[in-house]
Each structure stands twice: as C-alpha cells, then as structure tokens.
Amino acid sequence: MTQIQNYIQGEWVSGSGSELELHNAINGELIGSASSEGLDYASIMDHARKVGGPALRKMTFQERGRMLKALALHLTSIKEKFYILSAATGATRVDSWIDIEGGIGNLFANASLRKQFPDLPYYVDGVAAPLSKHGTFIGHHIMVPKQGVAIHINAFNFPIWGMLEKIAVNLMAGVPAVVKPSEFTSYLTELMVREIVASKILPEGSLQLITGLGRGILDHVTNQDVVTFTGSAFTGKKLKALPQIIEESVPFNLEADSLNAAILGEDAVPGTPEFDIFIKEVQREITVKTGQKCTAVRRIMIPEKLVEDVQIELGKRLAKTVIGDPAVDGVRMGALISKLQVERVRESVEQLAKSQDIVYGDLDKFEVTGADKSKGAFFSPILFRNNDPFNKTDVHEVEAFGPVSTIMPYKDLNEARAYQNGQRIIGHFHYHCR
Amino acid sequence: MTQIQNYIQGEWVSGSGSELELHNAINGELIGSASSEGLDYASIMDHARKVGGPALRKMTFQERGRMLKALALHLTSIKEKFYILSAATGATRVDSWIDIEGGIGNLFANASLRKQFPDLPYYVDGVAAPLSKHGTFIGHHIMVPKQGVAIHINAFNFPIWGMLEKIAVNLMAGVPAVVKPSEFTSYLTELMVREIVASKILPEGSLQLITGLGRGILDHVTNQDVVTFTGSAFTGKKLKALPQIIEESVPFNLEADSLNAAILGEDAVPGTPEFDIFIKEVQREITVKTGQKCTAVRRIMIPEKLVEDVQIELGKRLAKTVIGDPAVDGVRMGALISKLQVERVRESVEQLAKSQDIVYGDLDKFEVTGADKSKGAFFSPILFRNNDPFNKTDVHEVEAFGPVSTIMPYKDLNEARAYQNGQRIIGHFHYHCR
Numbered sequence: 001m002t003q004i005q006n007y008i009q010g011e012w013v014s015g016s017g018s019e020l021e022l023h024n025a026i027n028g029e030l031i032g033s034a035s036s037e038g039l040d041y042a043s044i045m046d047h048a049r050k051v052g053g054p055a056l057r058k059m060t061f062q063e064r065g066r067m068l069k070a071l072a073l074h075l076t077s078i079k080e081k082f083y084i085l086s087a088a089t090g091a092t093r094v095d096s097w098i099d100i101e102g103g104i105g106n107l108f109a110n111a112s113l114r115k116q117f118p119d120l121p122y123y124v125d126g127v128a129a130p131l132s133k134h135g136t137f138i139g140h141h142i143m144v145p146k147q148g149v150a151i152h153i154n155a156f157n158f159p160i161w162g163m164l165e166k167i168a169v170n171l172m173a174g175v176p177a178v179v180k181p182s183e184f185t186s187y188l189t190e191l192m193v194r195e196i197v198a199s200k201i202l203p204e205g206s207l208q209l210i211t212g213l214g215r216g217i218l219d220h221v222t223n224q225d226v227v228t229f230t231g232s233a234f235t236g237k238k239l240k241a242l243p244q245i246i247e248e249s250v251p252f253n254l255e256a257d258s259l260n261a262a263i264l265g266e267d268a269v270p271g272t273p274e275f276d277i278f279i280k281e282v283q284r285e286i287t288v289k290t291g292q293k294c295t296a297v298r299r300i301m302i303p304e305k306l307v308e309d310v311q312i313e314l315g316k317r318l319a320k321t322v323i324g325d326p327a328v329d330g331v332r333m334g335a336l337i338s339k340l341q342v343e344r345v346r347e348s349v350e351q352l353a354k355s356q357d358i359v360y361g362d363l364d365k366f367e368v369t370g371a372d373k374s375k376g377a378f379f380s381p382i383l384f385r386n387n388d389p390f391n392k393t394d395v396h397e398v399e400a401f402g403p404v405s406t407i408m409p410y411k412d413l414n415e416a417r418a419y420q421n422g423q424r425i426i427g428h429f430h431y432h433c434r
Numbered sequence: 435m436t437q438i439q440n441y442i443q444g445e446w447v448s449g450s451g452s453e454l455e456l457h458n459a460i461n462g463e464l465i466g467s468a469s470s471e472g473l474d475y476a477s478i479m480d481h482a483r484k485v486g487g488p489a490l491r492k493m494t495f496q497e498r499g500r501m502l503k504a505l506a507l508h509l510t511s512i513k514e515k516f517y518i519l520s521a522a523t524g525a526t527r528v529d530s531w532i533d534i535e536g537g538i539g540n541l542f543a544n545a546s547l548r549k550q551f552p553d554l555p556y557y558v559d560g561v562a563a564p565l566s567k568h569g570t571f572i573g574h575h576i577m578v579p580k581q582g583v584a585i586h587i588n589a590f591n592f593p594i595w596g597m598l599e600k601i602a603v604n605l606m607a608g609v610p611a612v613v614k615p616s617e618f619t620s621y622l623t624e625l626m627v628r629e630i631v632a633s634k635i636l637p638e639g640s641l642q643l644i645t646g647l648g649r650g651i652l653d654h655v656t657n658q659d660v661v662t663f664t665g666s667a668f669t670g671k672k673l674k675a676l677p678q679i680i681e682e683s684v685p686f687n688l689e690a691d692s693l694n695a696a697i698l699g700e701d702a703v704p705g706t707p708e709f710d711i712f713i714k715e716v717q718r719e720i721t722v723k724t725g726q727k728c729t730a731v732r733r734i735m736i737p738e739k740l741v742e743d744v745q746i747e748l749g750k751r752l753a754k755t756v757i758g759d760p761a762v763d764g765v766r767m768g769a770l771i772s773k774l775q776v777e778r779v780r781e782s783v784e785q786l787a788k789s790q791d792i793v794y795g796d797l798d799k800f801e802v803t804g805a806d807k808s809k810g811a812f813f814s815p816i817l818f819r820n821n822d823p824f825n826k827t828d829v830h831e832v833e834a835f836g837p838v839s840t841i842m843p844y845k846d847l848n849e850a851r852a853y854q855n856g857q858r859i860i861g862h863f864h865y866h867c868r
C-alpha cells in the first residue's frame with residue numbers, strides 16, 4: 001500500500017504500521033495509509049533548531065522575502081499537479097483554487113512585506129530611548145528571530161493553504177517550522193512538501209512534515225517555540241492546557257470552532273440589488289468547499305418580515321446546486337472530505353434538528369451526478385429555520401461542518417447584535433481563517 | 435482594628451473576619467487587617483458589566499483621555515498623602531516616587547494617546563477592503579470595546595503603579611476594571627482608590643477594588659473579559675490554566691519571575707566612564723526598592739579579566755548604602771515589604787549559597803540606622819560570585835526578590851549571550867514591568 005510519508009531531518013520516512021487509511025472522497029478508492037508512529041520528536045526539534053534555524057537567521061529579510069517569492073513562483077508553475085490530487089478531497093476547481101492559489105497567494109503577500117524591512121537579519125524597532133542625561137545610558141529594541149521552532153497543527157479543510165499561510169510568516173521571521181496537517185488530507189500536503197523540498201529553495205531544516213497523528217509532537221517545546229493550532233475547540237483547548245505549554249509560557253495560537261453570521265439589513269428588501277447579493281453570497285458560503293470552511297455562514301439573521309422571502313429564494317438557489325463529481329460538467333458542489341465527516345456532520349444536523357426545522361434539503365434523499373452516491377462522501381445542503389433563537393440555542397453552540405446553515409428572524413438590529421456579540425449563549429467567533 | 439476595605443458595587447465594604455494583618459515594614463506597627471472573604475464576585479462582575487461598561491462605552495476616546503488626564507492632575511495635587519503612607523511599605527522617597535509618580539505618569543502618557551484616536555467611541559481600523567467587483571461587497575474593521583471586565587491581579591512591590599499602569603489602558607479602551615492588588619500592600623492601593631472614588635472623575639462601576647486574598651475572583655470570567663497577572667510564576671501559571679480561562683479563551687497576560695542581566699562590555703575597563711556608570715547603575719539596581727523590582731539586575735556578567743575590579747568597586751559602593759528608616763537623613767535603603775518577605779528572600783539566598791559564594795553582605799550582621807532592626811523587615815545587600823555559571827545553574831533559576839545579585843565571568847560575548855538568550859537553563863526573561 002502507498003505510504004504517505006513524513007519529511008524529517010532531511011529524509012522522507014514512513015511511520016511504523018498504519019495509523020489510518022485515506023480514501024478518495026468522490027469514489028472511495030484507497031489513496032494510501034498514513035503514520036507518524038515511532039518518530040523521534042526530540043531529534044526533529046533538534047534538527048530544526050540546529051540546522052534550519054541558524055541558516056534562516058543568517059539571511060536578511062530581503063533574502064527571506066525573495067526566497068518566499070521564488071517558492072511562490074515555482075509552485076505556481078507546477079500548480080496543476082496540486083489540482084489533480086486536490087480533486088481526491090472532494091473539491092471542485094473553485095474549492096481547490098481557494099486552497100492552492102489562495103495558499104500560494106499568501107506566500108506572495110508575505111514576500112512583499114520584505115519591503116517594510118531592512119536588508120538585515122534583524123529589525124531595529126523605533127528610535128533609541130534615552131534613559132539618562134547626556135546619552136550615557138540608552139535603550140534600543142532590536143527584534144531578532146526566536147531560536148526555536150514554529151509548530152503548526154492544521155485542519156483537514158485546507159491542506160495547502162493551511163500550511164503556506166503559516167510558514168510564510170515564520171520563514172519571513174527567520175524561524176523554522178514543523179508542520180502537522182490533518183492526517184485526513186495530509187496526502188495533499190505531502191505532495192506539496194515533496195515539491196518544495198525538491199526545489200531546494202528553502203534551506204534544509206526550515207520545513208519538516210508530519211503526516212500521521214503526530215502523537216508527542218508538543219512534548220519538547222520550550223519558550224523559544226511557538227505553536228499554532230487550527231481545528232476543533234475540544235482538541236485545541238486540550239493542547240493549550242498541556243503542562244509544558246503552560247510551564248514554558250509557549251505562545252499558543254488557537255483558531256477553533258466558529259459560528260459566523262450574516263445579517264440582512266432591514267432596508268435590503270426583495271427587488272433591491274443588496275437582497276440579490278445577499279442570497280447569492282449566502283448560497284455560495286453554504287456550498288463552497290461543501291461548507292467545510294470555518295468562515296462559512298452558519299447563522300443567517302433576517303428581519304422578521306423578510307424571513308419567508310429569504311427562505312424561498314435561498315431554497316431556489318440551493319435546488320440548482322448540482323452535487324456530484326466535480327470532474328463532470330455542471331457539478332457545482334463536490335463531497336465532504338471523508339465518510340467519517342459524513343457521519344460527524346449528520347450527527348450535528350440531527351442534534352440541531354431537535355430544536356429547529358429543516359426547510360431545505362434531506363440527509364438521505366438527494367441526487368448525485370457522475371458518481372456512486374454510496375461510495376463518495378456526499379452530503380446535501382441543509383437549510384434550517386429557527387424562529388426562537390433566544391430560547392432554542394443549539395444553533396449558537398453546535399457547528400455542523402458541512403453545507404449547513406440556519407435562518408433566524410430578528411426584530412431590530414439590537415436583537416441581531418445580541419445574537420452576535422459574543423454573549424455566553426453565542427459561542428465563539430473568529431474571522432482569522434478562511 | 436482598622437479594616438482595609440474593598441470597593442465593590444459602589445460601596446466600601448469589609449470582608450468577613452481577617453484574612454491577614456498588615457504591619458509597617460520599618461517599625462512593625464499594625465496598620466490594619468484585610469479580607470475579601472464572602473464577596474460575591476458574580477455581582478461584582480455584573481456591576482462592572484452593567485454599570486461601568488456602558489458608561490465608558492458611551493464616551494469617545496477624547497473624553498476618556500481627558501478623564502485620565504484630569505485624574506492624573508488630581509492625584510498629583512494630593513500626591514503627598516500617598517508618600518506618607520508609602521513610607522510604611524519600607525520605601526525611601528525615591529522608591530515611593532517610582533511607584534506614585536511613575537504610576538501617575540502612566541495615566542498622563544495614556545491620556546496623551548487620545549491624540550491618535552478620533553472623537554468617537556470606536557476606532558475605524560485602516561481602509562475598507564473591497565471583496566467584490568463594483569464595491570457591492572466590502573469589509574471594514576471597526577474596533578469597539580469588549581463588553582466585559584479587565585481583572586488586574588498585581589504584585590506587592592508596586593501597589594500604586596501596578597494598578598494605574600493597567601487601568602489607564604482599559605479605561606482608554608472603554609472597559610471597566612476590577613483590581614486586586616497584592617494583599618500585602620493593599621492598604622496603599624486602598625488609599626488611592628478612596629481618593630479616585632471621592633473625586634468622581636471616573637464613572638461609577640469602572641473601577642472596583644479587592645484588597646484581600648480575592649479567592650474566587652476569576653470564577654465568572656467569559657471571553658469578553660481579560661485577565662492580567664503580575665506576580666510569581668507559580669501562581670500565575672496555576673491561574674492561567676484554570677478551566678474557565680481555557681474554556682472561554684480568556685486573554686491572560688502573565689508577567690512573572692524574571693532574572694534580568696547586565697553585561698559589561700569587554701572594552702569598558704576601569705578608568706573609562708562606562709565602567710563607572712556600570713558600577714553605579716548596578717548598585718542602584720540592587721538597592722532601589724530594596725531590590726524588590728522585577729527588572730532589578732540579578733545577574734551581572736563581566737569579562738573574565740574584569741571580575742575582580744567589578745567585585746571590589748561594587749563592594750565599596752554597597753558598603754556606603756546606609757540601611758534603615760528612610761525618614762532619617764542619610765538612609766539610602768529601606769526595608770523589605772514584610773517580615774514574611776525577609777524569610778522568603780533569606781530562603782532563596784540560602785539556596786543560592788549552596789552553589790556560589792557571598793562576596794559582599796551578611797544575612798545577620800548588618801547595621802540599621804534610625805530603626806529597631808528586630809522590628810522592621812530589614813535585609814542586607816547580598817552580592818554573590820559564581821565562577822562556573824554554566825554548571826552552577828541555580829543562579830539562572832532562583833530569584834531572591836530582594837537586594838541580591840550575582841557576578842559571573844564570561845569569556846566572550848557569545849558566552850554571555852548563551853547565558854542570556856533564553857535557553858532552557860536560563861529561566862524566563864521579561865522586560866515589561868519596572
């Protein structure tokens with residue numbers, strides 16, 4: 001069986017055994033198996049600290065920026081490779097574009113930031129602060145790279161963008177990275193890292209990849225390291241509270257569950273361009289990447305008197321969303337990432353259905369074009385309606401991470417804000433990730 | 435017995451019983467007793483959220499800034515009151531100046547920042563980001579105050595500065611505060627809050643004060659609140675890992691133990707002005723506030739060939755430091771904050787003395803001027819020498835929070851940096867607090 005490999009200490013290495021098998025989301029075919037069992041994380045961190053870090057720290061901001069730009073240009077020149085494999089994640093061309101070209105765009109954007117920095121390996125912050133008369137004692141901040149490692153733990157929905165948007169930053173700052181993409185889509189990240197390594201554009205040690213479960217990846221962090229986590233709040237909070245994270249005061253950036261809202265203005269009535277834009281945009285937010293975006297609109301807040309109009313128009317547009325194999329002409333929405341995700345999203349929908357009504361879509365009855373519905377990880381768009389969102393509050397707590405959203409009425413803008421302003425019942429918001 | 439009181443929900447309230455008694459650091463006289471036992475923190479938070487928050491949020495940045503300036507001017511006009519009580523903490527006039535006028539200076543500095551903000555209650559961040567063609571869909575960040583509470587937990591060494599530097603920020607941002615100074619010096623903070631409340635310059639609910647142990651103060655935090663902690667790393671890390679802090683993703687700013695270093699350059703030999711400045715500055719850093727400053731120089735790194743010179747000159751200057759009641763002419767160093775601190779610092783010195791030698795000062799034999807040595811919390815300056823700081827590493831881990839510092843040699847600047855660069859053996863650095 002094909003092994004998805006780890007790139008550590010300058011070599012491509014298979015983990016022991018198989019931690020999980022990965023399947024094509026459209027046709028269910030086996031892609032390979034992943035494992036990071038048995039990896040020695042102390043040595044991996046050491047490699048980053050002793051090989052990658054010193055090489056990056058010697059470079060100036062200009063050199064690091066040009067390195068990122070060269071990488072972005074190289075990856076753009078071979079981007080079709082990534083589109084081909086990305087299709088296995090259930091993605092349409094547009095879905096893949098967000099992940100692949102959005103990710104490469106991040107490299108370009110960070111590379112451009114070099115213009116705000118000097119041609120030096122460090123950054124002199126502001127002006128000197130006089131601390132005594134006659135200038136005998138002054139203070140001056142000089143910002144230098146941390147001498148540790150950036151460990152990035154990413155979510156399954158952006159196997160490429162998730163890595164590139166994060167490493168662009170640490171590489172610009174002169175710090176090496178260890179990336180752990182979600183094990184569920186690490187085959188796509190693996191392909192990109194193979195191309196990055198083969199290009200020799202980054203100095204050895206500046207990027208290592210863990211494609212399996214990554215158990216133990218945070219065992220050896222110190223206060224010189226940083227950890228970023230994108231994924232479920234449950235796992236993120238567990239990691240953030242690990243003794244070594246607290247003890248060593250390791251900066252820990254947690255991007256987790258979100259329940260983003262779109263609010264229709266009271267004057268954006270049917271017939272206005274704003275109403276049409278709103279319907280189009282919300283439908284797009286529900287279906288793009290089969291709803292697997294942490295910025296997807298999960299709560300649609302509508303002036304009471306317009307709820308019927310929105311429900312009808314949104315239903316019409318969702319009905320036109322052809323589900324199936326994106327390789328087939330006319331298909332607009334692909335599959336979830338895996339059969340496991342189908343089960344998870346179904347559970348969340350069933351939970352939500354206890355307190356609100358499905359007004360569009362069906363968990364079982366829907367058409368799939370160009371693919372075998374039983375083999376792929378397909379899911380129907382589901383539109384809920386919740387007429388009592390102050391009392392039926394699951395909608396503010398439970399995120400179904402698929403093409404699922406809820407319409408709810410509001411009386412006036414204060415009420416809409418009350419849903420949205422982060423009060424206890426609302427859960428957490430964030431707008432950092434796509 | 436005089437009760438140090440809490441200011442909560444618009445009233446001055448005594449806690450139940452007495453959690454601890456507070457004594458004058460110079461003569462041991464009883465000042466009063468403190469307690470926050472029995473306070474209802476849910477109601478305290480509610481008062482801040484429902485009374486203080488809305489009042490501050492209505493104000494513009496200009497109004498908030500002018501409020502801070504008015505407060506700073508008022509406190510300056512009555513500053514001698516604070517100097518009188520501050521003497522009870524064992525402080526010299528200079529020590530008190532840092533706390534009192536340093537603190538008020540922070541109010542002025544933050545008030546001036548209003549010039550960078552509009553005359554509005556919110557701040558529009560940057561320019562609009564176009565998200566679609568023809569400007570039909572744009573994004574714009576507007577920064578509004580959090581709708582929660584800033585809880586500030588402070589250290590005993592800066593009862594005034596510790597509060598003012600923190601509330602200046604949250605008040606400018608339109609957020610109310612609950613302040614818990616260290617229970618060991620809360621009598622001084624209480625005096626200042628009495629003056630602040632009586633002045634009616636701040637809207638009611640924007641500042642509440644907990645002068646006792648504050649047990650339960652973090653029980654009701656949500657993601658709208660922020661917590662700042664200054665004090666021991668041990669306590670700080672425990673609070674930072676509380677389930678409600680993790681679960682609600684509450685921003686938690688931890689300023690804890692530090693082991694700051696001063697490095698003498700290799701060319702700053704005896705006879706140069708730099709050498710003299712270094713000796714003077716290090717002596718000052720050891721003795722100001724009887725060494726109870728988290729930025730005090732704890733590690734003095736000296737080129738190998740200059741260690742003897744520094745040891746001799748520093749010893750001479752320390753010998754001139756008259757210890758005693760700062761009210762008496764010629765006294766340059768007062769007392770530690772309490773007898774308890776004498777015990778704690780003594781323990782740390784004894785720990786350090788296992789791996790390095792005391793070259794100046796004695797735990798028991800030292801002169802006290804104008805006060806009864808047995809009644810006050812006096813402590814001699816202690817200078818250690820550690821000739822093997824790579825192997826005798828307690829000096830990089832143990833902070834004696836008094837007039838205690840250690841000379842150590844370095845071979846070249848790389849070695850000095852190795853001590854200082856935050857490697858595992860070095861412990862934590864920070865430069866935020868005074």
